[in-house]
Amino acid sequence: MSATIVEKIFSQHCKRPIRAGRVVMVPVDAAMIHDITGPLAIRVFGEMGGERVFDPERIIMLFDHQVPADSIPAAENHVFMRRFADEQGIRNYDLREGVCHQVVMEKGRAAPGEIVVGTDSHTCTYGAAGAFATGIGSTDMGFVLKFGALYFRVPESILLEIDGTFGRRVGAKDLILSLAGDIGADGATYMALEFTGRAIREMDMAGRMTCANMAIEMGAKAGIVPPDATTWGYVTERRAIEPFDLASDPDASYRERRHYDVTDLAPQVAVPHNVDNVVDVTEVAGTRIDQVFIGSCTNGRYEDLEEAAEVLGSADRFAESVRVIVIPASRTEYLKALRAGLIERFVEAGALVEAPCCGPCMGGAFGLLAPGEVSLSTSNRNFRGRQGSTAASVYLSSPATAAASALYGEITDPREV
Amino acid sequence: MRVWKFGDDIDTDAIIPGRFLTIYDPAELAKHAFEGTRDEFAAGVRDGDIVVAGRNFGCGSSREHAPLALLGAGVKIVVAKSFARIFYRNAINTGLLPLVCPETDAIQDGEVISVDIKAGCIDLEGRRLPVEPVPDFMKRIVEAGGLVAYARSLDRVETCNTA
Numbered sequence: 001m002s003a004t005i006v007e008k009i010f011s012q013h014c015k016r017p018i019r020a021g022r023v024v025m026v027p028v029d030a031a032m033i034h035d036i037t038g039p040l041a042i043r044v045f046g047e048m049g050g051e052r053v054f055d056p057e058r059i060i061m062l063f064d065h066q067v068p069a070d071s072i073p074a075a076e077n078h079v080f081m082r083r084f085a086d087e088q089g090i091r092n093y094d095l096r097e098g099v100c101h102q103v104v105m106e107k108g109r110a111a112p113g114e115i116v117v118g119t120d121s122h123t124c125t126y127g128a129a130g131a132f133a134t135g136i137g138s139t140d141m142g143f144v145l146k147f148g149a150l151y152f153r154v155p156e157s158i159l160l161e162i163d164g165t166f167g168r169r170v171g172a173k174d175l176i177l178s179l180a181g182d183i184g185a186d187g188a189t190y191m192a193l194e195f196t197g198r199a200i201r202e203m204d205m206a207g208r209m210t211c212a213n214m215a216i217e218m219g220a221k222a223g224i225v226p227p228d229a230t231t232w233g234y235v236t237e238r239r240a241i242e243p244f245d246l247a248s249d250p251d252a253s254y255r256e257r258r259h260y261d262v263t264d265l266a267p268q269v270a271v272p273h274n275v276d277n278v279v280d281v282t283e284v285a286g287t288r289i290d291q292v293f294i295g296s297c298t299n300g301r302y303e304d305l306e307e308a309a310e311v312l313g314s315a316d317r318f319a320e321s322v323r324v325i326v327i328p329a330s331r332t333e334y335l336k337a338l339r340a341g342l343i344e345r346f347v348e349a350g351a352l353v354e355a356p357c358c359g360p361c362m363g364g365a366f367g368l369l370a371p372g373e374v375s376l377s378t379s380n381r382n383f384r385g386r387q388g389s390t391a392a393s394v395y396l397s398s399p400a401t402a403a404a405s406a407l408y409g410e411i412t413d414p415r416e417v
Numbered sequence: 418m419r420v421w422k423f424g425d426d427i428d429t430d431a432i433i434p435g436r437f438l439t440i441y442d443p444a445e446l447a448k449h450a451f452e453g454t455r456d457e458f459a460a461g462v463r464d465g466d467i468v469v470a471g472r473n474f475g476c477g478s479s480r481e482h483a484p485l486a487l488l489g490a491g492v493k494i495v496v497a498k499s500f501a502r503i504f505y506r507n508a509i510n511t512g513l514l515p516l517v518c519p520e521t522d523a524i525q526d527g528e529v530i531s532v533d534i535k536a537g538c539i540d541l542e543g544r545r546l547p548v549e550p551v552p553d554f555m556k557r558i559v560e561a562g563g564l565v566a567y568a569r570s571l572d573r574v575e576t577c578n579t580a
Contacts, residue, residue, distance in 0.1 A: 014577035023554045025576045036438045040481055043441070048568035066439070073439035121479040121503055137481040137507035139564045147574045151554065185426055186473035190502050219473065221502055274426055364435035383428045383477060386435070390453030 002249035004157040005226050006192045009113055009132045009246075020156040020253075027149045028058070029131075030109050032118035034100045035063035036362070037138050039077045041119055042084050044142025053088050054148030060109050060118075061085050062093035064100050067357045070365045098330025098356030101125040101297040105209060106332055108238025112227040112246050115152075117144055122297050122380065124220065127212035128205060129235055130227030130246060132192075135216060155192045155221045156255040157248070158183075162197035164263035169311065169414040172207030173299055173378065173398035175199065176214045177268035179260070181278030189219030191255055194248065199262045200225060205234045206303035213298045214380050217275040267414055269376075270396035273384040281401055281413045289395070291323045291375040292406040293387075295354075296361045299378035299399050300329030302336040308403035309342045311414050317350050319409035324351035325367050327359040351406075360387045369394075376405050418467040418494070421458060422526035425471035429504065432475070432483040440482070443489025450486040464491030467532070469524045471497065474515075475504025484513040494532055496521060496539065496548065509555050510564040517549040 001017055010018040013026045033041050038061065045053070053059055061081060069075035078095070085092035097103045101122055110116045112130030117123065119141045126133035136150065144150050162175065193215045200208065208225045215223025225231065232243040267281040294300075294308050305328060318324045326346045328334035334356055337343050346353050360367030361379040368388030369375055375387055375394045382394035395411065404414035431454045433446055440446050451458040468487060474497035475483060484507050487495065495508065496516045508515040516532065518539060523546060524530060530541045532548070539546040551559065561567035 016577070018577075023552075025574055025578065027576050037479060037481065040441055044565060047565050071439060077439060119479055121477065123479075135479040135503055137479055137503060137510060139481060139510035140506060143564055143568050146568060147571070149574050149576050185476055186499060186501065189473070189499065219476065219501055362435045362438075363430065364438060381428075381430070381477060383430045385453050386430050390434075 002251045004248045004252040010154045020154050023153045025149050025151050028117050029114035030058050030116045031144045032060040036065040037119035038081050040138035041141035044139050045145040048142050048146050050146040053145045056089040059090045061090050063095040065358045065362050066365050067095035099297045102329035111235050121216045122213050124215045124223050125209050125213040127222050127224035128208035130231050134222050157192045157194045159194050159254045159257040162199040162260045164261040166262050169400040172210040174268040176211045177278050180217050180276045183218045185276040186219040193220045193223040195225045206301040267401045270382050272393040284411050287411040289376045290373040292402050293325045293360045293377040294399050294402050295327030295359050296379035298380040302333045304399040305337045305342050308399040309345050311400050311403035318406040321409040322406050324406045326351045327354045328356050330356050363387050378402050420469050420528045423470040426473045427470050428477035429480050429483040433486045443485045446486035447489030450490050462490045468492050468495045469521050472499045474500050476501035479503045481507045484508045484511045488513050512563045520546045
């Protein structure tokens with residue numbers, strides 16, 4: 001019987017065929033909790049009568065949303081979680097490693113064919129590693145911590161066939177923003193997005209993570225890139241695992257097949273206050289901005305920083321009217337950028353380079369916007385109030401567009417720089 | 418039940434902004450529900466009021482603080498044309514009943530309506546709107562009193578039985 005990659009992953013976990021639409025309790029391979037949603041999950045685990053977690057080695061704990069602690073309650077949450085990790089023997093990366101999704105990927109904690117859950121909506125990022133990965137709430141996580149399993153409705157899939165080659169200074173973020181614009185903020189609700197085609201095959205892991213990361217912005221339960229040599233190269237560098245074949249059957253049943261070509265795609269910008277409110281950069285070029293944020297689980301990797309630095313080129317300074325905040329997504333990515341001289345370039349150009357964390361993206365820690373201010377951000381959400389005041393505006397773009405705009409103090413087409 | 422009417426794509430940052438996520442007490446969260454987007458909500462909401470919205474209610478972050486803030490405000494039912502997936506699940510798990518009704522355009526802000534969960538309909542002035550039934554496996558969790566109560570009743574779970 002033919003099946004999608006997602007149906008195959010569920011079928012392999014249950015050792016019998018499981019079709020889309022079925023509701024099934026399945027064991028999970030790994031579970032991630034962070035400092036915002038983790039404390040509640042731990043409390044719920046206790047309320048459920050949990051004493052020992054199902055398997056401490058399958059639980060990933062780290063702090064990234066409010067690090068270093070930005071308030072006393074945040075510090076108390078960190079202490080509460082550290083204590084739980086110690087009691088349970090859970091490996092806690094604490095605040096040392098960076099943003100959860102980047103850390104799970106770079107530590108090899110997600111691999112092809114696995115089912116991974118996390119108490120963060122962007123857990124779908126690990127679809128870039130060929131895993132079925134999805135965000136869950138704290139109560140669901142309490143259940144996972146106790147039983148190592150969770151109910152899922154196995155999702156139907158939308159096949160995205162993405163052909164062509166990107167033009168200069170256009171890439172993965174522009175693609176995923178244009179998909180969000182086309183499919184809409186709820187166009188893939190309850191479904192999985194399967195990314196295929198030449199543009200995906202030729203994309204590096206950083207770009208694939210950017211794409212899978214934003215599947216949730218279309219309402220999807222998961223985004224997944226069928227594993228290929230690029231995936232296996234990344235995963236086997238991080239974990240002892242033998243590559244195997246895992247892909248949808250050619251005649252698998254999809255909810256929908258959508259075809260795109262990126263060859264003529266322009267840099268894309270999501271304008272306030274919805275992620276699916278997407279236009280070509282040319283339509284908003286000239287919009288004055290007060291702050292630029294380059295970072296997040298969407299675009300805080302070395303490749304993203306390199307893309308921004310390439311646009312910065314030999315320019316001395318970012319525009320003085322703009323606050324530029326650069327936050328590498330992890331300690332590892334920070335070190336790569338440091339050793340390549342990128343951090344020095346950003347600091348020389350006037351940017352604030354912060355230690356790895358979620359930064360302005362969660363709208364609670366720092367880098368907040370005042371009423372009337374405008375931000376251009378490489379993160380994933382431009383909801384009203386997402387980065388501070390509900391009377392502020394957030395635009396979303398690629399690192400290249402963000403860097404070009406930081407040079408001029410207004411939204412700028414990176415192809416023109 | 419008095420209606421608080423909202424539009425499409427109400428995200429969880431709007432329901433409870435990021436700066437309040439160190440709070441876990443529903444009553445405390447309720448003081449900041451819709452802060453900055455609809456300030457009169459927290460001050461004016463009364464026990465038993467109902468939130469009615471358009472498409473994709475609860476999109477965005479997985480924060481369970483969102484259903485908890487509504488529960489803390491005394492809201493026990495949210496009716497929308499559709500829900501974002503994680504919010505829907507979080508609502509069921511925490512005991513906030515999410516009901517899907519394609520015709521929420523017919524419901525006005527401030528209107529008093531009644532919901533007949535068993536009959537699967539909403540009654541308003543001179544009209545009756547159908548709501549979609551809650552899926553069976555979700556109903557089991559609701560009937561157990563939420564996922565916590567359901568989990569307490571189990572020593573272990575049987576995996577891979579389809580429902």
